[in-house]
Amino acid sequence: RQLLAGKVAVVTGAASGIGAAVVERFLAEGAHVIAVDLTEPDGAAPAGVLPLAGDVAQAGTWTRIADLARAEFGRLDVLHSNASVNITAPAHELAETDWNRQIAVNLTATYLGVRACVGLLGAGFPERGAGAVVLSSSVHAVAGLPGHPAYAAAKGGLISLGRQLAVEYGPRVRVNTVLPGPILTPAWDGVSAEDRRRSAAATAAGRFGRPEEVAAAVVFLASAQSSYITGTSLLVDGGWSAK
Ligand code: NAD
DSSP: OOTTTTOEEEEESTTSHHHHHHHHHHHHTTOEEEEEESSOOSSOOOTTEEEEEOOTTSHHHHHHHHHHHHHHHSOBOEEEEOOOOOOOOOGGGSOHHHHHHHHIIIIIHHHHHHHHHTTTBTOSSSSTTOEEEEEEOOGGGTSOOTTOHHHHHHHHHHHHHHHHHHHHHTTTEEEEEEEEOSBOSGGGTTSOHHHHHHHHHTSSSSSOBOHHHHHHHHHHHHSGGGTTOOSOEEEESTTGGGO
16 A cells, blocks of 8 residues: 555655655655755656755745645645755854855745645645654754754754644644754765765664665655654664764
């Protein structure tokens, strides 16, 4: 049985890494997906995917997303807020514009998304808690690593925001947060081989995670498999934070 049969989902940051893996799994589980990223992908979208190009830090993008969901389906069942930027610098060297941009994309965008979409969420299925929001935080939210002040602050904020939203919009909507550890995606492209080795060795699993391993957790939190789970955070970090 497909876990998301007939459901309508929005995935942001859908063109790369974890977001792309989530789109693929959502499709395999029977969902229709509005796939949001800064630019439209080249070539035709696969059946079941509606691409939408836009900056999630702009309220207008979310108006377009909600309008598309309403016009095409009359509802929305899953919102996976996953897009992010990570600009590395210690706090005393981080430009204020780069601080603001990371807070806007990594944190404020989720507020804008919920503000625009919450009225549509969970309206299409009779069972309570059918609307699901899944936020992409990070282990950076719970462990200090040099060079990530704004990213970590935004990711920590998402955990608190997720809890608030779960209480605010339950029981109609469940809200949960995933905290990935080192997952091999294009986000690691600029990182040296030595730093990659160190990151993989820092996990109990002894390796990088794959995007589809985070996607499996997102499917779980988006589906009725997690019907009594809300307001919580799930580490998907290969035991990185346990070490
Ligand atoms: P990625 O860099 O591969 O993909 C991010 C996508 O977001 C890109 O396609 C990018 O174009 C898009 N994006 C960026 N800004 C946007 C904006 N303003 N509007 C719309 N789209 C935008 O990233 P990833 O590694 O797949 O990470 C996905 C999520 O998982 C992120 O929230 C990230 O912080 C989190 N995460 C990743 C790791 C990891 O090791 N890869 C670890 C912890 C958390």
